[in-house]
Structure formats: C-alpha cells, structure tokens
C-alpha cells in the first residue's frame with residue numbers, strides 16, 4: 001500500500017489537511033475546509049471570552065513546535081516542510097506566546113518525515129545532532145522562556161543512546177522527544193529496551209509526539225493521516241509500553257502522552273477488562289493494575305482540550321497528570337486555552353493544568 005502523505009492532500013481539489021501537525025497544506029485550503037467543517041458541525045462552539053477573562057494567568061505550553069534551520073532543511077528535502085514551518089521564526093513564536101500569556105514553552109519537533117527510520121544510521125545521527133544543537137542554542141538564548149525536548153529517533157539504539165548522553169550532559173535538555181512509533185516498531189518492543197533503561201537511570205522526562213505507522217497512514221483514502229492515525233498511534237504506544245512491561249520496569253521515567261492520550265481514555269476500560277484474561281503476566285506488567293499504570297502517565301491537551309475530549313480525560317486521569325499543550329503553530333494557543341477554559345473546571349484545577357503541573361515536571365521553569 002502506498003503511503004498517503006498530508007502533502008498529497010494539498011494537491012487535491014476538495015480535501016485539505018486540517019489536523020494537528022499535518023504538512024504540505026495551503027493556508028487558503030486550510031481556511032476553506034475549516035469553514036466547511038464548521039458549517040457541517042453545529043457543536044461544540046466556544047467563544048474567545050474565557051481566554052481573555054483569564055488571560056492574566058501565566059501558561060506553560062508543553063506541546064510547542066520549533067523549526068531550527070537543520071530541521072527545515074531536512075523536512076524540505078523530504079517535501080515535508082509545512083508553510084507554518086517555512087515561515088517560523090523565534091520572533092513569530094514569541095509574539096504568539098506573548099499574546100496568550102504563554103510565558104514558557106517546552107520546544108519539540110513536529111511529526112518527523114518517516115524516512116528518518118530507514119536512512120543510514122550515521123545520516124540520521126547527523127540530523128538529530130544538528131537539530132538538537134540548534135534547539136539548545138535557542139533555549140540558551142532564552143532560558144527564562146523556553147525548555148527543550150531533545151529529539152531522538154529511538155530505532156537506532158546505539159545512536160539514540162549517544163544522543164541521549166549528549167542531550168543531557170552537554171546540551172542540558174529538559175527531556176527527550178520521540179515519535180510514537182519508530183518505523184515498523186513501537187517503543188515497547190524489546191529491541192529498544194536499552195534506550196528506556198538509560199532514560200530510567202537518568203530519571204528522564206520522555207515526551208511522545210504522534211506519527212502515523214509506516215504501514216498504513218491512508219487506510220481511508222482522502223482522510224489525512226493526522227486526523228485519525230496520530231491519536232491512534234499515541235494509544236498504540238502506551239499499550240506497547242504496557243504489555244511489554246516497559247512501564248512496570250522503568251518507574252523513574254515521567255512519560256508524557258500527546259493530545260489528551262489519543263484514544264486511550266476512551267478505550268482504557270475495554271483494555272483493562274481484556275487484559276485480565278489475555279495477559280498471563282498481568283501482575284508483572286501492571287503490578288497495581290492496568291488503570292493504575294495509565295493513570296500515572298502524564299497527558300497534555302493539545303488540540304484535545306474541548307469538553308467532549310476533556311470529559312473523558314478528566315474521568316480517566318487525575319488533574320495532577322494533565323498539562324497544557326497547544327501544538328503551535330498548527331493550532332493556536334487561544335483556541336486551546338478557550339477550549340480548556342470552557343470545561344467548567346475550578347480555578348484550582350485550571351491553574352494546575354495551565355502551569356502548576358508543568359512547574360512540578362520542569363522545576364527550572366518555575367516562575
């Protein structure tokens with residue numbers, strides 16, 4: 001099956017990619033399809049009033065993309081550099097943050113071109129290193145405003161271990177970013193165990209950004225992969241880590257799952273029920289129960305902060321595990337904040353999600 005990239009969508013007359021982190025779309029096409037989607041979908045709607053009313057409160061964004069030159073060059077070479085990425089500059093980013101009182105953002109890369117998993121390891125290592133060095137420089141120049149998730153591919157274990165060492169010991173990264181799958185494997189695969197053993201030894205924060213599985217991002221022709229497959233792949237990642245015992249073995253890692261956990265809150269009870277009989281080593285991989293494993297993970301709310309999604313997440317995970325994310329520049333901070341603030345949460349819970357939980361996760365960012 002040939003892969004269907006979001007960039008392919010841009011050449012189609014009636015369908016445009018409007019999902020998070022999708023690529024190759026035109027601004028005009030985005031607005032046109034967004035308007036059409038809005039006309040067809042009556043609810044929910046939110047106003048910008050809540051964000052303005054609470055706009056004085058500081059916000060920390062843990063799903064915030066940046067586009068260093070090394071990333072731009074690589075993504076452009078793969079025809080995967082979105083218009084948002086081309087026009088990104090630090091000043092544009094800081095303007096967006098300032099307008100929404102986002103005082104700090106932890107930088108990460110958007111979905112990586114899939115070819116990173118099939119190229120020669122030394123080539124991928126060079127790309128990782130250049131990107132991370134440029135990210136670290138940006139953070140050094142703006143220490144009070146930015147944190148950094150250093151990117152690693154994961155599938156090249158030797159190169160990943162070297163980059164983890166460099167990221168923490170030389171670049172002082174705040175955490176590690178990986179995609180939700182590494183080509184044709186998911187992170188819980190035993191092939192990657194040494195990577196998580198090392199991250200556990202370092203008490204690392206591990207942030208998973210969604211990607212489509214290499215097999216089949218175009219199951220439904222015409223539907224961009226980011227709409228459905230990204231949240232699905234976040235879900236696969238967690239289940240891969242669960243059933244392979246990675247979550248149980250490495251208790252020191254703080255795991256952050258994107259976009260309110262993808263499908264996980266919705267299917268968690270279904271999974272928990274089936275694992276009772278299907279997993280013979282259930283006590284080993286989930287010593288306190290499957291739900292307890294899920295509920296000690298962290299979830300960020302990028303493009304998943306509106307009431308229908310949050311209704312599930314808030315019943316699923318404690319507020320202490322939830323942090324604000326935007327998916328900037330694909331989704332605006334205002335849209336995410338308005339959505340979050342329309343959930344009827346208490347002021348204490350909103351503060352926790354908007355910045356207090358992130359301050360606990362990243363003490364360096366504490367005001």
Ligand SMILES: [Zn+2]
Nearest residue numbers: 020021110327
């Ligand atoms: Zn993203």
